[in-house]
Amino acid sequence: MFDLKTIAAGVASTAVGLAMCAQAAMAETTIRVQSVIPATADEIVMLKDFANDVRELTDGEVNIEVLPAGSVVGVQETLDAVDAGLIEGGFAWTHYWSGKHPAAMLFGSPVAGGGVGMDNIAFMSWFLSAGGKELYEQLWDEMDMNVVGFMLQPVGPEALGWFKEPIESMADFRKYRFRTPPGIPGQTYKDIGVASVAMGGGDILPALEKGTIDAAEWCCPKPDSVFGFQKVLKHYYLQGLHQVVVNADLYLNKDVFNGLTPLQQKAIEVAANASLMKSMAYRIHENGKALDKLVNEDGVILHDTPADYFTEYMNAANKALEKNAEENEFFAKVWQSQKDFAKTAVPFWAGAQTSNANLGRAYADQLKNE
Template sequence: MLNLKTITAGALGLSMLASAAFAETTIRVQSVIPSSADEIVMLKDFAEDVKALTDGEVVIEVLPAGSVVGVQETLDAVDAGLIEGGFAWTHYWSGKHPAAMLFGSPVAGAGVGIDNIAFMSWFLNAGGKELYDQLWKEMGVNVKGFMLQPVGPEALGWFKEPIETMADFRKYRFRTPPGIPGQTYKDIGVASVAMGGGDILPALEKGTIDAAEWCCPKPDSVFGFQKVLKHYYLQGLHQVVVNADLYINGDVYNGLTPLQQKAIEVAANASLMKSMAYRIRENGLALDKLVNEDGVILHDTPADYFTEYMAAANKALETNAADNAFFAEVWQSQKDFARTAVPFWAGAQTSNANLGRAYAAELAGEK
């Protein structure tokens, strides 16, 4: 005969079993940028999706830059298990393997005109994801990576005075991203200085650098570049495509259930579209404010920049492909994809671009 004590004990046992089965896994993700950045807003949205899809079983806790290790040690810390996860741009790790650039920021659209939307087509449907998974093995790190936030093209950047030619450009010490995109600026005679995002504004204020690029109107305005520089050039080649990624320690990832792993994958794929949608609106609002309220002057990039940078970028790509077999494999995959995809996509987008520029001109004429 069952009594209340027996029933209670049985219920408690079932409850403990259920708690064990649905134990929470916390993945601490250290970012390489300040918590105020738009990328962190989108990263936290991704984290909420993961939490919802796993019914609270997997919790991603976003840590600010430098909270556990230095920015440059982020990937190594994930590899070693000091933190469960990291958030950065994969081209930051080009020093570990040059092919990291082809995933994080393929210079000049990989030299074949791949934009951020076409890149997603290559990544999701033309073998890019499988090569991305192979990258970590090539690096020798115990990491599972997920692309989250594609953006592009990034702005050329901010200057004290207008630049009409590359000769004007070469007068400035210019903040650039690390790796091949930054090296390509050096190759065309620009005094390129690589530094983290949080260091750029202080460096501008101190005069360590006197021109800079970061991303796009909204992230740039959050960092406050408009406070010290007023001349803004929207078209650039150095980062036609840029992807911010999540890195999870391989042992932590393998310890998740297949359903939890699938939830992260699904949330990551959703983040690709959500972040592009977020960027277009937020950058449009930010550019309008920069020009109409903050006194920023918008310019077209000098024509000789495109020819000089493109030639140097292609040379850098060819050199790295000759020196590294995996780099050559990834770049060849991108070129094979671009052979048919880019002529279609570029041609189809021309009408949209022409309509958009006509509308922008109309708006400018009304002011």
């Protein structure tokens, strides 16, 4: 005969257990993400928007706390700190870690569009639909990093940069000590005789003011103006090849990520994918407004990049890509994947974009005549 008291006690015990499990599942998880750039940067605005999406998608269970550069470890130690669990997450451009593996450049900033004509939108197509994401996941194993990565913020093409005086040719360009990104994009400048100096974003303006460098690139009109380069230099060149495609990424310690529930993990993935589109939209609008202010209020003179730059840089970039492919099997695998994708995707996309470019140019010319 059943003992109703025993059954009731069992039911009550089970209910308490379930409630405790539910409460545990609802426990808040804080993920500290240290950036490699100052808190005022535009990328941090977008990173915080991503963090807000994650918090809302998880009903407040996962909170991403954004820390500025240097809060816990130095900029160059960011990825190692994530790997070791000193911080739960990091935010940077994956080409920053090219010293750990040359293929990092092919994901963070494939020099000259990977040598195969990819812009930032074509790159996203490769990443999301042609095997790039799976190779990106493999990168961390190749680097022996206990890390899970998420691409968040595509941008490109980046501006060639800022100069004291107009440059009419590569001979003029070679007169300057020029801030460049690290890795192959910066090395390619050295290969064509430019005095390339790699440094973090927050160090550029002080270096310009001190004369340590006398020309620089960072990104695009809005981020550049936030850093204040227009206070020191007035000649600006929009067209550059070194970072036609650039991606700012989130890195999470793999143990931390694996400790999340499947739904929480999916929320981060969905928010990351949403961030790709939201970042593109944000950048077009903000860069347009910033360029207008730079030219019409801040006295910046906009120039077209000298024609010989494109030939010299593209040739050197292709040599660098081929050299790294010969020396590293995984680099060759990733680059071959990009080349296979580009054979069919780039001719279509370039042709379609010609209409967009001509349409935009016609409107820009119309504005000049008003």
